[in-house]
Amino acid sequence: MSTPLNGSILKAFSILRLITKERPDISAKTVASELGMTHATAHRLLLSLEEAGAVVTYRRGSFSLGPVMEELGSVAKASNRIAARISPLIEELALGLNESVMVSRLGRSGPTCIAVAASSRSISVNISVGTVLPMASSAQGKLWLAGMESAQRAQWLQDGQTSESLDLDQIETCGYACNRGENEPDIGALSVPVKSASGEIVFTLSTFGMLHRFDDPMVVRSLPVLLAMAERIKALLVRA
Structure with a gap:
């Protein structure tokens, strides 16, 4: 309870x-x-x-x-040093991918944005720091669910939602998750985990934008870049 x-x-x-x-x-x-x-x-x-x-x-x-x-x-700004150190990295990533990028942590209500870098496209998608995303219909939430034990997953899943219906085992095996309009129509996302030295997910790193740009070739091109940046963010955590 x-x-x-x-x-x-x-x-x-x-x-x-x-x-x-x-x-x-x-x-x-x-x-x-x-x-x-x-x-x-x-x-x-x-x-x-x-x-x-x-x-x-x-x-x-x-x-x-x-x-x-x-x-x-003032205290919040001083204590949010990790987000401040992550920001230049995701700005670099957003510029390279030409799509918006965000980092989220798992909060009480779901994945919560802690840092975001907007795309320079004339038509792009943005999100505010502090925004909470749904667990089962966002790429970020699916990653968190995939990394959980069965009992913990059950606390988040709603009626009709199962590990099989969300392909959580496949997500855990592949190491990334996609959202192709499940959360909001016409918006796509690709997300990878940022793990601690012990292998636990600390953050999720995602790129997101208009759905028609998030096709399979885009995932193939972007995934190695996201994974490499996730390793750079992981190195920041180790030094923090």
Whole structure:
């Protein structure tokens, strides 16, 4: 049985995400309207966030991000050194393949993008850092599933999904996975694992773009390049 989540904490972070560059201040009315809660609940949560230093108010009823969030942001940037070191490598790869490239790790809800390099094509596909991909219909998710034991796989698979229907054994044997429109129509992807020195998958390295470009010849051309870059990223992890 999974551990129950704290609803108040999730609501608090939903409130914080309402504050953006375009809208640096929010009110209880804004929170209540956009998150579907009562004005009293929104006001109570905002005051709690203010007490914690997560938000600050400079005029009555208006809240913006507080000093604690700035401090945490600085810590996050400092601790995300691996992603910063990976970025130049995947930019090089995106330039060489002429397609967008991303690195993901396995999060609580699925493969999560930690670094991305956009293609220079006039028409290309992009994704934001922090985006979570589905397990069974993404090339990245299939790789993670292929590397799992049966019991762990079962926790991720939904009704009707099996190792056989997803070709997970073949993916594990081949060492790569493809997505040809299963996740989003007209978008394809090719993904390889980045493994630790002990052989465990740490990240997935993927190239993605318009589906019509991701045919078999493209996979044949791109796979050795992706695998070579995965080894370079692995070397970074060893030195980190």
